[in-house]
Amino acid sequence: MPVEPNKRPVKTAETSFAILEQLKEAEEEESLGVSDLARRLGLAKSTVHRHLATLQTHGLVVEHDGGYRLGLRLLDFGLRARSLRPLYEIAKPKVDELAATTGEKVWCLAEEQGRSVHLYGAAGKHSVRTTAREGERGYLHQTAAGKAILAHAPRERVERIVDEHGLPARTPNTITSRDDLFEQLERIADRGYAFNREESIPGLHAVGAPITDDEGVATGAISISGPANRLKGDRLTKELPDLLLGAANEVEINLTFS
């Protein structure tokens, strides 16, 4: 499913989305007003005003503190979108379990439109706090879970994803060359799981295993991540992968019979 070039988009709807996007990007305690938004988006005040009024009647935006912020109707949509994914419903308890037994941060990621989405995360006792948030979008080549997904996808699919999104770096260790990527993906496919050695965040290591369907194609992945000095040696290369593969396998079985 190549993302269509999308001739003739609905521009009016896009400006509404642009307003939502601006409000999402806004700082925590900052609430934007009509004029602020109009300036940022290069639109007339009256236009922004009209869009905001419409968004408000649908609960997508709410007045707050002399400005506007995202409305909780979006929470309804977002959580519905997530619970429609069987992967979430089934992986969640396993992710909790892994976090409890390993004490580290455990994530379940899904792939959508060539990007990764952090579906659900559970914190173990010793888990580090990173900037990752549930719902966040990321690049598949930058994480252990993402690479595990790519390694279990048809090569042409990976080619198209790289064509579209490139291989942006986040740390000196991030894979930035196509050749390196495919070389690693091959080894990951053989091994069945992937490592991340400070490729997305300095000082952070991770292991990721794919969740594959009955045709061996990945629909998501789970990962365990923690500080490099704790995730190393046999723990990183043996113990955690074992736990991870066990959990991933259980999820796969439950997925095919649901």
Added chain:
Amino acid sequence: MPVEPNKRPVKTAETSFAILEQLKEAEEEESLGVSDLARRLGLAKSTVHRHLATLQTHGLVVEHDGGYRLGLRLLDFGLRARSLRPLYEIAKPKVDELAATTGEKVWCLAEEQGRSVHLYGAAGKHSVRTTAREGERGYLHQTAAGKAILAHAPRERVERIVDEHGLPARTPNTITSRDDLFEQLERIADRGYAFNREESIPGLHAVGAPITDDEGVATGAISISGPANRLKGDRLTKELPDLLLGAANEVEINLTFS
């Protein structure tokens, strides 16, 4: 802030929202196609097609199984909307704690546009499974938490809310008369917490306490709910309210100093 009558809404944006709404209402494993949506919304196929293409490039909608479903970009927006509310961030650990100590289902609700929103829920060991979901909207007069919020709001505000949303019933016990409502609210305001005796779901009882700001106006509430035969007598009228008020008070303190 009376919800404005909203002259001149942006109709084009509204049809985009209507499409999202339809996809949200859709059954679990049902994925709607262009023609389905066009039929349901009374629009031309080509119109729906164009909207879907636009929604897709923004990740709000994704192709799946020969149709479309809500995209995970909505999860990003929704979770951001929630974490922008200090109430959520601060109440969450207390809700977890209450669920663990009582063993029942504990909810944190917020008020928005005269309706309640289930911000966060935690399940205790014995907690019942209800139809309530995080992100769901409800009526304030139908639940313990909602009534606690209404009881700690200016009377004129409550009047406007009832004018706008009415007092729809969910069970034979739901409050449906204005007089009954205000009578109860008065007692709740005195007492400091509210009960729900099968007013939203048959066989379900609950206690709710408001989270108020420094002016005594409620911005949200937390509640404990469980089967009527377990939530009765002193446990319902003494023990649980005590725990609840303690937790609510802690949340309030943390909220004012954040």
Added chain:
DNA sequence: AATCTTGTTCGAGTAGTTCGAACGGTCGTC
């Protein structure tokens, strides 16, 4: 094999959006 779907594209007509100007209100400053 024929027929009824499906999703897709495109042109024409007009419905609806955008802009700008003007209003009243509120805040801050001189």
Added chain:
DNA sequence: GACGACCGTTCGAACTACTCGAACAAGATT
């Protein structure tokens, strides 16, 4: 205390761009 600056809001006119319907290929169903 009055002025000026900025805010959000409303409205009319101009023209953008959205909606519809028809027509197409591809696939499913009969």
